[in-house]
Structure formats: C-alpha cells, structure tokens
Amino acid sequence: MNKKQLLVAAIENGTVIDHIPAEKLFAVVNLLHLEQITSAVTIGYNLQSQELGTKSIIKIADKFFTDEELNQLAVVCPNLTLCIIRDYEIVEKRTVDLPNELFGIVKCTNPKCITNNEPMRTHFHVHGPQRNALKCHYCNTVISLDGVQLIKP
Numbered sequence: 793m794n795k796k797q798l799l800v801a802a803i804e805n806g807t808v809i810d811h812i813p814a815e816k817l818f819a820v821v822n823l824l825h826l827e828q829i830t831s832a833v834t835i836g837y838n839l840q841s842q843e844l845g846t847k848s849i850i851k852i853a854d855k856f857f858t859d860e861e862l863n864q865l866a867v868v869c870p871n872l873t874l875c876i877i878r879d880y881e882i883v884e885k886r887t888v889d890l891p892n893e894l895f896g897i898v899k900c901t902n903p904k905c906i907t908n909n910e911p912m913r914t915h916f917h918v919h920g921p922q923r924n925a926l927k928c929h930y931c932n933t934v935i936s937l938d939g940v941q942l943i944k945p
C-alpha cells in the first residue's frame with residue numbers, strides 16, 4: 793500500500809467523497825448536513841492531488857446516503873467521486889449525476905420570486921442543452937450553474 797494515499801484513515805463501513813475542490817468543501821459539508829451526523833466524520837482539507845492541485849476528501853463512517861442526497865452535490869461539484877465502503881473494501885464507486893430537478897437547495901436570484909417571499913422550498917429544473925443552467929419552476933428565472941447560491945441550512 794502506498795503510504796502517500798493514506799493521508800486520511802481508512803474506514804470500515806461508510807461513504808467516501810473524493811475529489812472535492814478544496815474551496816467547495818464547506819458547501820459539501822452543508823449540503824450533506826454533516827453537522828447532524830453522530831458517527832465519525834474525517835475531513836482531509838487541501839490535500840495534494842495530481843488532477844486538482846489541492847483537493848479535499850470526506851469520509852463518513854457508518855453512513856450511507858440516498859442517491860437523491862448525493863446527487864445534490866453535483867450542483868456544487870460536478871466531478872466528485874463517491875465510494876461506498878463495506879468491510880474496508882470499495883463496493884461501489886461512481887461520480888455524481890445532476891438530477892433533473894432540485895428541491896430546496898438553490899436560492900432563486902429573482903427577489904420578486906415567490907420562493908423569496910413565502911416560506912416554501914425552491915424548485916428548479918435543469919436547463920439548457922449542456923445542462924449547465926437551472927430554471928426556476930415558479931418564476932422561470934434562469935441561473936447559470938457556475939453562479940448558484942445555495943440556501944443556507
């Protein structure tokens with residue numbers, strides 16, 4: 793085993809989220825509501841990465857997220873790698889897929905939008921041929937995926 797790959801301790805069971813651009817780490821923590829998790833969470837911040845320069849990694853012991861929860865992460869980092877670990881082995885490895893609809897994660901930029909004026913969750917449809925924009929279900933405002941503002945938990 794290459795010691796350089798062991799910057800963050802292995803976990804027996806759980807979820808590993810890898811290739812997080814360092815500046816997106818806290819957005820991922822917020823989206824997964826890691827502050828509410830009671831099992832061990834290990835965060836490696838600003839680790840060296842050949843592809844990204846620096847990256848962050850999160851290991852969450854004894855926690856398996858739903859596809860819906862994990863796919864929300866594509867809003868902030870389209871190239872994350874997810875690994876599901878059971879008995880110290882990677883049993884599933886995949887990237888995130890942006891879902892067609894997003895509920896309650898992205899803020900509408902239109903101040904007159906009903907979602908900014910009523911206590912209701914936002915609803916966006918993925919928009920455009922490159923799927924790189926979001927369209928508000930209520931006011932049709934189109935937001936580029938690069939510039940989304942997340943709703944603070």
Ligand SMILES: [Zn+2]
Nearest residue numbers: 900905928931
């Ligand atoms: Zn709107």
